[in-house]
Amino acid sequence: MQYSKPPKKLPLQIMSEPKILVISNYSGLNSSRPEAEIMIGLAKRGIEITIMTPPEAEYVARFEEAGIRVIGFQPKKKFDRNEIGFIRKELIAGEYNIIHLFNGKAIINGMKAAKGLPVKVILYRGYCGNIHWWDPTAYLKFLNSRADGIWCIAPAVEKLINRNRIFGKKTAFTIAKGHHPDWYKDVKPKSLSEFNIPQGAFVATMVANARPMKGLKYLIKATYKLSSNIPVYFLLIGNGLESAEIKKLVEKSPLKDRIIFTGYRNDSLELVKSSDVFVLSSLYGEAINKSVIEAMSVGVAPIITDIPGNQGLVIDGESGLVIPRKDPKAIAKAIERLFRNPDEKKKLAFGAKNHIACNYHIDKSIDQLHRYYVELLGK
Numbered sequence: 001m002q003y004s005k006p007p008k009k010l011p012l013q014i015m016s017e018p019k020i021l022v023i024s025n026y027s028g029l030n031s032s033r034p035e036a037e038i039m040i041g042l043a044k045r046g047i048e049i050t051i052m053t054p055p056e057a058e059y060v061a062r063f064e065e066a067g068i069r070v071i072g073f074q075p076k077k078k079f080d081r082n083e084i085g086f087i088r089k090e091l092i093a094g095e096y097n098i099i100h101l102f103n104g105k106a107i108i109n110g111m112k113a114a115k116g117l118p119v120k121v122i123l124y125r126g127y128c129g130n131i132h133w134w135d136p137t138a139y140l141k142f143l144n145s146r147a148d149g150i151w152c153i154a155p156a157v158e159k160l161i162n163r164n165r166i167f168g169k170k171t172a173f174t175i176a177k178g179h180h181p182d183w184y185k186d187v188k189p190k191s192l193s194e195f196n197i198p199q200g201a202f203v204a205t206m207v208a209n210a211r212p213m214k215g216l217k218y219l220i221k222a223t224y225k226l227s228s229n230i231p232v233y234f235l236l237i238g239n240g241l242e243s244a245e246i247k248k249l250v251e252k253s254p255l256k257d258r259i260i261f262t263g264y265r266n267d268s269l270e271l272v273k274s275s276d277v278f279v280l281s282s283l284y285g286e287a288i289n290k291s292v293i294e295a296m297s298v299g300v301a302p303i304i305t306d307i308p309g310n311q312g313l314v315i316d317g318e319s320g321l322v323i324p325r326k327d328p329k330a331i332a333k334a335i336e337r338l339f340r341n342p343d344e345k346k347k348l349a350f351g352a353k354n355h356i357a358c359n360y361h362i363d364k365s366i367d368q369l370h371r372y373y374v375e376l377l378g379k
Contacts, residue, residue: 018373021091023052023110024102024124025074026059034177034290034362035102040066041366047373050094052087052106075105079112087113097377098122100151107141114146120376122149125172128157128287128309133164143167149376151369153177154287156308175369176288178362181353184297190270195235195260202232202339203275205300207268207291210240215281215305218328220246222281223255225332230339233258235275237268273298276345277338280304283325288313293360296320296352301345303334312359319355320348 022039026032036059043049043066051063055072063070071090075083087110091099101110102124114121123142125131131138142150142161150172152158162170197203208214219234226232232255242261250256265271272278278295280302287309292302302320304310305327314320321337323330338345 017046017048018098018370018377019048019094019096020098020100020373021050021052021087021094021096022100022102023075023087023106024100026051026053026057026063029058031290032057032059033183034179034365036062037180037362038177038365038369039063039068041362042370043068045366045370047370050090050096052090075109078105078108080109084109084112088117091117091119098373100124104141111141111144111146120148121146122151122376123147124151125157125161126153126177126287127285128154128160128307129285131160131164133166138164147171149173149372151175151372152287154309154311156311157287173372175365175372176360177290178360178365179293179297179356180362181297181357184269184294187269187273187298189274190267192233192235192271192274195233195262197233197235197260198231200231202230202277202335203235204232204277204279204303204335205235205237205272205275205295206279206281207237207272207295208241208280209238210243213283213285215283215325216241216246217249218283218326219279219281219331220249220253220259221328222331222335223253223259225329226255226336228254230336232335232339233260235260235262235271237262237265237271239264269294269298272300275300277335278302279331279335280310281325281331282307282310284309286310288360293356296356299349299353301338301348301352303331303338314352315355318348319351 026036039049050069052071052073054074060070096119098120099110099114100122101107107123111121131142143165145168150161152172152174153176155174158172158174161172250259272295278300280292282305284307289310296302302314304314304322305325306322307325314322316322321334323334
């Protein structure tokens, strides 16, 4: 696809009401839902939003139903002059006063497109790590002085960015990507018989992508610490989890016959709903893990590690258990604790669901982001 060259600088009128150009990828109904529904919620409040996203994205129809104009476009290369020109042309023609950029290529090309225009530039960061003041590449994105605001989904991400912004203003702010309880009201538990898990077994699930930061090897090592007379099964959901390293660890486990890899599943939430606990053994990087929120929302007690990015997601002893990272013994101890104390497990599951509904509700996210947009334009 060819795009016109960037036009010369033209004057834009800054309006008091937000008029926003969003560039993001809304492919995948479930993975995109929190962010996409926030945009829909803003549109329903009268905020004028245009979204650039791949034309085949599943959320296009939902956006258009909500009155959001959709441009079927997604940046494919960083520093691409044609793509920069396409974005800049839209910024000028649409007289936007905010551009909100949600991924790496969008951030680099979008900031270039906004150069010299009176439009506020907002970035998004959902990962806690890999930003350093001494890294020149960081100034192309999150440490770039052109960024008027950086939406972070966890306080730890905000602290990391502001700590490293040694030049210019501290522009990072935190708003969680909220969820709505109604999204989960029709999720029903599914029989686990296809995995040969007997009725009455205690099932621990994990939903994850195959990444080192997930700490899966520590969860597998935790099976070495559990008593074999505890009827616990591990249901590990996600693509690529059976690496050579993990296979070796599983083979050494005394519970190897109870460790089940499902691969990718469209019914992962139903499987989680059927389990007793949800375990997140993450080591670093994550911020307000979506899979944990979903597990909590369907009423499953979580066991998570104490990484900075997930701080506050689970209140230890109230809405789940928080344990040290890189500690197989602590994982095993937490699983055994909830196996031997079903009343506590039930209490934590109830607390988990309530915690998300009260503190991570999407209406709160919409309110906060709406307020932020308006206040930013007033500066």
